[in-house]
Amino acid sequence: MSSSPDTIAREVRRRRTFAIISHPDAGKSTMTEALALHARMISEAGAVHGKSGRKATVSDWMEMEKARGISVSSTALQFNYTPTGLANEDPGDEVEPNVINLVDTPGHADFSEDTYRVLTAVDAAVMLIDAAKGLEPQTLKLFQVCRHRGIPVITVVNKWDRPGQTPLELIDEISERIGLTPTPLYVPVGIAGDFRGLYDRRSGSYVKFSRTAGGAKIAPEELLDAQQAAQIEGDAWTAAVEESELLSEMGQDHDEELFLAGATSPMIFTSAMLNFGVRQLLEALVELAPAPAPRDDVDGKPREVTDPFSAVVFKVQAGMDASHRDRLAYMRIVSGEFERGMVVTHAQTGRPFATKYAQAVFGRDRSTVDTAYPGDVVGLVNATALAPGDTLYDDPAVEFPPIGSFAPEHFATLRARSAGKYKQFRKAMDQLESEGVVQVLRNDTRGDASPVLAAVGPMQFEVVTARMLAEFTVETELEPLGYSLARRTDDASSPELDRQRGVEVFTRTDGARLALFSDKWRLQFIEKEHPDLTLEPLVAAAD
Ligand code: GDP
Secondary structure, eight states: OOOOHHHHHHHHHTEEEEEEEEOTTSSHHHHHHHHHHHTTSSSOOOGGGTOTTSOOOHHHHHHHHHHHOSOOOOOEEEEEEOOOSSTTSOOOSSSOOEEEEEEOOOOSSSOOHHHHHHTTSOSEEEEEEETTTBSOHHHHHHHHHHHHHTOOEEEEEEOTTSOOOOHHHHHHHHHHHHOOEEEESEEEESOTTOOOEEEETTTOOEEEEOOOGGGOSOOOEEEEOHHHHHHHHTHHHHHHHHHHHHHHHTTOSOOHHHHHTTSEEEEEEOBTTTTBSHHHHHHHHHHHSOOOOOEEOTTSOEEOTTSSOEEEEEEEEEOOSGGGOSEEEEEEEEESOEETTOEEEETTTTEEEEOSSEEEEETTEEEEOOEEOTTOEEEEETOTTOOTTOEEEOSSOOOOOOOOOOOOOEEEEEEESSGGGHHHHHHHHHHHHHHTSSEEEEOTTTOSSSOEEEESSTHHHHHHHHHHHHHHOOOEEEEEOSOOEEEEEOTTTHHHHHHSTTEEEEEETTSOEEEEESOHHHHHHHHHHOTTSOOEEOOOTTO
């Protein structure tokens, strides 16, 4: 029996789906664990703090995945959270909790298209930065994707318990380098390295933190008024209040409309390790981040969240874990109620799709999902027909626009080491391509025995060669090509482009014509000499 639109609307209102974007080592695993601690999912943090003898916690798995390099499984952690007045206060169970979906982005220095696809499944992002390091390359790239997709961003300055830059330096850096105006919700009391508490800019009160042993437990908070705060903290308090006034003078107060439009970013200071500021982050998500919203279909018509079930597949992953050798497709629910076992339609093939094996996956842990709502992420086991960007629905029919491939920046040819393996090699190539592991380019000159692989990050190549060997027993040889950028072109422009030095034209499996260039100077030169040629930029990560 499915639920009424009212029930679905209520479920949607209490949901928040977000991802953390950060450079490696900024503290994403530690923060994930701190969030789980505050949501009372775990009773103690510590796995990533290197304390021995503690029960393995959620982020342990992320660490292992990272160390292994490939097959970082993008998954979602779902937890209930009820906003409380103070972190150490019991939320009680009178109020219906919020449901938070934290969708994991792969946590390594390299990029892959997967990272970008994950960001199509969230309604908000938390940009986590290290107080000492400020903006780092991966944060910048991921932020560009958020901007491109219009995802609102909450900025978290982490590791405030360690020496770092001043709040104003960090704010300036973010404004200047990415054109996003931070609007701190709190100003830290105490400089970086001497984190005492947070000045709540909206209420004017002071949240004072206390440390717990090893930062393993929720840090107790005390709520004090301005007078008490001034007495206890002296100059540190005065400095925080002055900083806040300065920010207000510059117009850097939170504004809902500007935040949702992606112009400003509420900012919070935290220490994930000490569990300081974590409640404030959760509350900002609940209070400020948008709940799941209608999504436009291919014709621009919105599918309302209370319409019958629909979902978009945003990632397909072959289980590299020996005990789970299967293929999982992750879908983000767009509308309606999902009930395990329902037979839905796969829009791309028009075929029915049975959802008997629906799972929530976080790292090693898998559990059966019986019901889910818009904003939730569900893994479908052995979903061989599904590819990233595909739509699943219950009548009436709907098809969402494709996710789109991102501009590749790395190119290499791949061939089977032994000619006898050619058939398997082709089969494997088709399979990996349909999963969206890598883009495949072909042209007549090169033939089919050594197609050109195109990727956003070189790690995608490693995944291809590793899986060719592990799953298809094909040993391959990868040879990097001297191209570094691609442009979309057409039939009319291809012959002229092919005549140019340092350029080669290919057809991608989706039919797109791509011209590859050795470098941007070559491209600029050709654009100048032949202004009539079609050379359009692809959706780029860092345009
Ligand atoms: P990730 O790569 O972004 O997942 O980062 P981790 O969570 O693994 O953290 C990287 C390192 O920074 C680890 O040694 C953490 O213990 C440490 N770390 C994370 N958060 C904090 C923090 O708030 N303060 C301090 N001092 N260290 C932190």
